[in-house]
Amino acid sequence: MDKHYSKVSFYRLAKTVTFCFFIVFSGASIGAEKINFSPAYIKLSDAIGATKSSQQEVAKNNLQEMANYLNGLNIAQTANKQVVFSALETAKKNPSVDNLTALSSALIKLEKYVNPVDYKSMRKQFIKRVMPTFNAMAEAVNDKDMDALQTTFRIFNRAWAKRERVVHETSMGHYGRIETALALLNVAKARTALSWDEIALQSNRLGETLRSFNNGEIIATSNSDMGLSEGITLLNTALSDYQQQNSPAGNQHLLTFIKNWPVFENEVSTRSPGLYTQVESHLPLIIAADGNTKSQVKLAQLITHLSALNPGANYTAMDAALILLREGLEALLIVIALFSAMKATQQKSGQRWIIGGAALGLVASLLMAWGLVRFLPSNLAGSTREMLEGIVGIVAVIMMLFVGLWLHSKSSVVAWSKFLQKHTASAVTAGSLLSLATLSFLAVFREGAETVLFYAGILPKIALSQFFLGIIIALLILALIAIIILKTTVKFSIPVLFKVFTWLIYFLGFKMLGVSIHALQLTGDSSIHVLDFLPTINFIGFYPTTETVVAHSVFVFIVFASISWQNKKQ
Incomplete structure (x- = not known):
């Protein structure tokens, strides 16, 4: 678009x-x-x-x-x-x-x-803030220190993300080369068969381009926009490269696709959410595997499914409804679970804190969506959104561990009786209220901005009546789900209710952790080490990478260790 x-x-x-x-x-x-x-x-x-x-x-x-x-x-x-x-x-x-x-x-x-922008001042700030981080990264490459490289790469990436607008707006030639070198460097350091020569090559290319930009040199480039059809062409070219044993060229074409993916991803997500998830799940793994035979089969399947879409067709009410349902259901489950727990215990102040946190999350997500569209080009807005989604998701998972621990501590009859005796006339402790409200905020904030941006993308291709109808349908379905949960949970005893919500929170935390790490891998903020012998299970947020497996293992260990500790304590 x-x-x-x-x-x-x-x-x-x-x-x-x-x-x-x-x-x-x-x-x-x-x-x-x-x-x-x-x-x-x-x-x-x-x-x-x-x-x-x-x-x-x-x-x-x-x-x-x-x-x-x-x-x-x-x-x-x-x-x-x-x-x-x-x-x-x-x-x-x-x-x-x-x-x-x-x-x-x-x-x-x-x-x-x-309303001109002071690019001269922005360029000075770019040199001052970005170049020291690159120099630190280059030093780690020269020393062949992978731990230092991982750390300095993340620091450089953050500095680049904050200051890249001046490069994008003043020299697209430099911007394209920097993005390409950065992506290739990320892939090079993630390979199982590590090559410091390849890492040094990409680091040197990145440094040369940065210095060229700082010196005011000119690099010609094409300003053509990429759509889904051009993206499919890139995937076909990459597949052909892999089949001819030309992995570097194939990886380069896939990296170009990933860089432009945020521009046209809404064309896929609104028409086929499952395919959208597959594209984001498989492409980084295909690159890390150098397009081996197994990866080529996956890439061919993606091309077939993407080619079957019709991006020129107008969107319908069902498309608009699916966006809100897909992005809003997870947040709704978290908020309703917390609200139901407070309602069951007649903690009205707790209910207000949870609703307030969700409302604040909605406002914050709208502000973030406005800022992304107002101040960043479409491809940067998409990649920045992915990065924020990953960071916010990990913070939310940490809060889920605390809230899950609190809910589980009240999930036995004895513990519940003690809780009632201690808090007969008082509300839940201030710390617990803040934790509940924070989780409610993060759940809505994480999904809200993405929903708004997806709607922004489909509006030129949907009639206003269909747009409103889709939102109304989705809101009615979400309201029905909320009512069913609230009505059903009333029939449970409070200890059982807390136990159900404990495991629901832990399950959603497990999934959110995997999805968040994968989002950071897509943007290059996290390394990727593929485990070919493991499957991808999107439903639970499991991806076959070392980073995901380690994070999930730590999460599960913390959950069961805290449960064991609570049981012994009770």
């Missing part, structure tokens, strides 16, 4: 989901000196929606309102402004998708011209 389409889609989303009881924050530019283009984007997105629904007169009225707003802004008569109004006139005469796309592109250029 085009970069400008992503931006327009978000403003449209911000307006429409207000009626679905979401809290929306405007896209006004920060600072009094900035000119606010948000209303113009909203009118443009309305015109796109009307055009998609064949409502040409409505689209023309939206464009006229957009023109009226822009005329009221204090913008000097420049070439950029003239291009926008020329595109506006063309679009008003013929509000086609192509004309509206051209208008969107012109409007974005005008906004960048009117």
Whole structure:
């Protein structure tokens, strides 16, 4: 999907989901000196929606309102402004998708011209903050110290993620080379048959590109956007490379696909959630395995399934419903489990803390989604979202261990009787309340931003009526699930209820831990060591890598050790 389409889609989303009881924050530019283009984007997105629904007169009225707003802004008569109004006139005469796309592109250029970014200062900050981290990483490569390399690689990756915008916006040639070298370096250090020569090669290429950018050199590049069809072509090329025993070329093509995957992943996720999961699960493992025979079969299957999709077709209400159901169900189960536990014990303050945590998580996820779309290009927004999802998920798992331990401590009749005697007239302890609220917040925050971004991606290809219908269907299903859980749990004795919720929290924590580590592996923030003899089990978040197996083993050990300790204590 085009970069400008992503931006327009978000403003449209911000307006429409207000009626679905979401809290929306405007896209006004920060600072009094900035000119606010948000209303113009909203009118443009309305015109796109009307055009998609064949409502040409409505689209023309939206464009006229957009023109009226822009005329009221204090913008000097420049070439950029003239291009926008020329595109506006063309679009008003013929509000086609192509004309509206051209208008969107012109409007974005005008906004960048009117609200300029101080790239000179950003470049200085880039050199100051990023280069020391690279130098530390290069030193670890020279010393052939893998422990130091793993640490410095993560530090460099974080520094790069914070400052990469200046490279992306001023030199796409450098940006592409840096991303490629970084990805290849990550794969090189993750191989079972370690080659320090290959690691040094990628490290040197990365350093040369960084120094070239710092010196103000120019690298030509193509600014073409990649869609799903181009991505499938890359996968076919990679498969051909592997079949011809050319693993480096095959890995390079898969890395290019992964780098661009966040731009068009919503086209896959909304039409086939299972296939979306397979793509994210298998591709890093195929690269780490150098495209061996077993991996080639998996890659061929992915290509077949992706080719069967029709990315040009419009989305339906069912697509919109599946997004919310897929992303919201896990968070709902966690929140409802905590809420039911507090309701069963008649702890009203605990119920308020849990609902408050979930509400705060929703607001925070909307803010994060707005920030990702507003300040980052679409491919960076996607990869940053994956990284945040992984980090937040791991923090949530830690909280799940604490909450699970607390729930299990109340899951026997004797322990429950002692609890009632101790807290007859008082609420749950402040520490427990904070833990419950924090977990509720993290559960919603982790899934909320991804849901918003997926909706932003499908809006240009779905009628507004279908979009609303899909959300209503999903909300009704989620509400029904919540009611069933609340009604069913009332029939359980409280110790049994706490025991059920303990194991539910632990199961969701096990799955979330695996998914979070895998998300960090996708973005290169975690190493990948493949275990070919193990299967991928998406349902429980199990992936055949050393990192996942070790993390899951530690998680299971902690769970059973804490249960054993609680039982002895009771």
